[in-house]
Structures are given as C-alpha cells and as structure tokens.
Amino acid sequence: MPNYSLKLLFVSTPVGALGTGIGGGVELSLYNIAQEMLRRGHSLQILAPVGSKLAQLPIIEIPGNRQIIAQSQGRDTPIMMPDNSVLANMWEYARQVQGEYDLIVNFAYDWLPFYVTPFFDKAIAHFVSMGSLSVAMDKMVVQVVAKFPGTIGFYTPSQAATFALNTECACLSSGVDLSLYEFCPNPNNYLAWLGRIAPEKALEDAVQAAQISNIPLKIMGKMQDEEYWQKICITYPNAPIEYLGFLSTTNMQQQLRQCIALLMTPRWIEAFGNVAIEALACGVPVIAYRRGGPAEIVQDGKTGFLVEPDSVKGLVSAIAHLPQIDRSNCRQSAETDYSLEALGDRFEHWFRVMLK
Template sequence: MKILILSTSVGALSSGIGGGVELTIYNLIQEMQRRNHIVKVIAPKGSKISHANIIEIEGNLHIPAQTQTRDIPITMPKNSVLANMWEYARQIQSDYDVLVNFAFDWLPFYLTPFFKTAIAHFISMGSLSDSLDQIMEKIARKYPQNVAVYTQSQANTFPFAQFCQILGSGIDLSLYQFKEKAEKKLAWLGRIAPEKALEDAVKASEITQIPLLIFGKIQDENYWQNILQEYPKAPIEYKGFLSTIDLQKELGNCQALLMTPRWIEAFGNVAIEALACGVPVISYARGGPAEIIIDGKTGFLVTPDSIDGLVGAIHRIPEINRYDCKQCAEEIYSLTAWGNNFENWLKTIVNN
C-alpha cells in the first residue's frame, strides 16, 4: 500500500509534546516500511524521525485538547499548521491508497467526506471534547471501519464505542535490554502535566524514601515548579526527555515504574516499555494500564488516586518476577503483532 500519515498538530515529531502518539507514529512508520509499504508523513516543521520520509509543514501549532475544557468552542489558530497539513494532503491524496490521521482535532473528521482517498482515523486519547465527540461519532457511523483506538477502556469513553476498532499497541523489543536486577529506585515517565498527576508519585517517593527518577517532557512549567516547592524533601531527580536507547538504560535499573494518571489513559506505551526491560508497573486501576498490567504478576493495579495504594504496592515489588514482565511484553506487545492489527485495519479500509 501507499500510506500517507498525517501527524499530530500540537508539536513536531520527536519534540515530546505529542506524548505517546509520537512513539506510535514512529513505530508505525518502521513496521509498515518493513512490510514493504510505501510510507510518507506530513508533520509540523521541525519534525525528525531517522527512517521517515517527512514533509514538514509551516504554521502555528494547536493547543492540546487535554489542557482545555470539554465545552470549548471549535477554534483554529491563525495560519493553522493542521489546516496547512490537510490542504497539502488534499493536493496529493490521489497518490496514496489511504491517509492515516493522528490529529486529535475536529478538522480532519469534518473533512473526511470531502476527500476521495479513504481516511483512517487513529484516535490517541479518550473523550475530552463535546464538539469533537459529535463529529467523531458522525464519521464513525458513516464510515464504521475507519475509526480505531488503542484499548476498549478508551473506546468506552466515547458515544460511538461500538464502531471503534481496537488495535492495541506495540514496540520494537530489540531496543529494550532486560535487566534481571534493579537498584533501589523508582521511575515515572510521561508528559509533565496535571492530568498525569506526577505529584502522587512524588508523594509516594517521599513516604517510602525510595528515589524517584522522572523522565519526560515538561509540558507545564508552572505545574512542575509547584511540585518542587510542595515536596522539597522528596528524593526525586529529573532526568529529562531521553531517546529510547538512553531511556531504557536508565529505566531498566529501576525497581518499578509508577503510573498515576488522573484521566483515562488511552493506552500507556510507557508501561510496555517498562515491561520490556523487566520492570514491574504500579498503576492506578483506570484506563489503558488496567488492560496491560496483570495484577500481582507484571505489577500492581491500585485504587485510583490512592497514595496509600501506591505505597502498599511499592512494598510488594519483591513479589514480582521480572522475567514475567519481559515475557508479557514479548508475547503480547511486539511490533510484529501490533503491525498485523494495523495493517489488517488499513487493508479493510482500502478494500471497502
């Protein structure tokens, strides 16, 4: 197939602003190319992926949906990068069998009926906007094969859950080194923003006095500074936004990864990255992580928003066999298995 991917409009690829969807796009490009499909990507200027053919588009970035309220009206910035990306796609659409949309935004769904080439919409987050839900539902009902998500938990946040194709996720396991033994430290990985509730992990670290390594893009500087001021005695260390190779070296040495989302995570690629290194995952029992973690075997699922739950699970880390974590990643979350799901979905759309 000839596949044209349209990236998120909130940031350049490899900037970290797009969160887990950046890793998903990276892996999709790699896997579809391995299967001899022709892949091109349209993305905001400054995007960088080593093995990708990227068309960089100028324009102003969009505000991430998770930072806004549900009832916010439909808006676009002046000289919208998303509008510019889709105008370019309109001009070259006949050169491709299918367009794959990764923007969590109203515009691509609205444009779908006006394109001659089929558009596959991969939704990267749960329900966050009333207006976006409405247009997504309209398109899902009209094109019931063309909308996909990571998990059933994510699908269930939408009024059109029955039309969502569940694709899961996967990673290139060859990039992650298994570590049989860990040092006495914990990890937290993700965008540093309020919906990720990093402060809960910091509080658990303070109570247990086990050092917490923090990885990821600081998306909300004020939020980050407030955490530092509120927990000055917590044994935390910010390690920055690292490449996969550098990240897994650090992550693999940790006793466990803490996941503390306030919202319903669509999936949680960081969870399978940890498992691939043999690192157990302790997460609130909500959203995608609840479908990934096998409670008591590859980590622990605790009561959402419970610091005591996190602390209790941290004390139980020795119960987990790190080989079980690695085996889970290999059996369920390989790039090949996920690639099969994604490829079959695209073929269904193209042949429809």
C-alpha cells in the same frame, strides 16, 4: 483480502514537531507503526510540522502555527485554530496529493480531520489517541463512525468506551521495538515515572509515594507545564526525586531498566500508556491506577499491580509488594503482545479491511 503493497500517507499531530516529545505517546505510536509498515514493504510519507525528525523515516515538513493541546481545554471550549494553522495546512496538502495514495492515516486528536473526511475522495483511517475530552470532538467522532464504519481505531476498549458509540470499533493497542529495550533482572533501588509533566498525569502522587517509601524517584519526560513542576518541588521539598529531562529511547531505557518499578498515576482515563509497555520490555513491573489503558496492560500480581485510582496509599502498599513480581514475566508480556510484529499485524489488517 488483497496482499499488495500499500501507499500510505500518515498525517501527524499538529501540537508540535515530531521528535520533541510534545505529542506524547502518539509520537512513539506513529514512529513504530511507520517503521513496521516500511519493513513490510509498504510505502509511506509522513506529514508533520516543520522541525520534525524521526530517524530514517520520510517526513514532509509543513509550515504553520501549532495547535493548542486538547487536554488543556475544557469540554465545552469552542473549536479554535490559530492563524496559518499547521493543522489546516497539513490537511490541505493531504487533499492535494490524495490521489497518490491508497489510504490516509490521521494521528491528530483534532476536530478538523474528522470534519473534512466526507470531502476527501480517498479513505481516511483515524487512529484516536485519547479518550473523550470535548463535546465537539465527541460528536464528530460519532458522525464519522456512523458514515464511515470501520475507519475509526482506538488503543483500548476502555478508551473507546468514553465516546458515546453505538457500534464497536477497532482496538489496536500499541507496540515497541523490543530490540531497543534491554532486560534487567537485577535493578537498583529506584522508582521511575515517565511521561509529560502536566497536571493530568498527576506526578505529585508518585512524588509523595516515593517520599513515604523513602525510595528515590527518577522522573523522565517532556516539561510541558513549568508552573506545575515548580509547585510540586515547593510542596515536596524533601522528596527523593531527580528530574532527568526528556531522553532518547536509548538513554531512557538505560535509566528505566535499572528501576524496581514504574509508577503510572494518570488523573484521567489514559487511552493506553506506551510507557507501560516500554517498562515491561525492560522487565520493570508497572504500578498503575486501575483506570483506562494501563488497567488493560498490567496483569495484576504478575507484571505489576493495579491500585485504586488516586490512592497514594495504594501506590505505597504496591511498592512494598514488588518482591513478589518475577521480572521475566514482564518481558514475556511485552514479547507476546507488544512487539512491532504484533502491532504491524493489527494495523495492516485494519488498513486492508478498509480497502477491500
């Protein structure tokens, strides 16, 4: 397999500018993969909506109206694009400059990049950031898998299983810069919840568990649905919760590492759950529903607990058993499986296999 430096073009999510948190976990994944590829001597450019900012990474800002978030639409919703779509503009730019790169890497969970794949001369690697959400998207993923084997990558097998695929695809997991996360052996009596504040994340389950356990809950993440948040506040007026907003990695881990556990309560099949490995990197156990990506990250009884999906009672029971967890096991798990080096190895191998 050739070992030359690669020229990579990353095409970001069109739902919002990088650095705003609107893109959720895909923002962190793109950032970490990009910086590791640069560290390894590869060259790259990132196409992203206007206003995008990621420290020390080369971004070409593309104008246009952002795309509607996929998880807010129904399974049978027709494909829709706004006027002057930033998604279309990014891919038109990519088409024009494709000859300058060895490989184009798509981070957008959208129908268009998959549809245009056969019309490009350059190979396109698609890193799929969510599980099955729409009939149209599912069909397009299946078509690309059939026509261009090996070019589709997922986070986890459980995510890949939500698509009707007849062949195995690369499962690439995720990773973080462990130097940014400080291990905390002696936490304070707080719980944490981290993520986009939107219905599919089921924050209300964590709020209810905190209220029953009488342990304060620190909530961090992008406020995506204000009406949903207000409903939670009205429903649980006496819950011991504090919303800290969308924080930088530095400020977030300062709060997270001092907590006794991170609660993960997704109502859907989470493709991965970057917040889980961020918690583990701080030595924080993860209590998650046994569903999707988190169920493949958490080692039940060792780095946290997996509970029955949608069971607040299960969350409360797991919180009571937290003293059984050795927090050093959490950090060790992050160091073994979720370092940037491990992440880079997986993605670099995937890229090179496509190009050999």
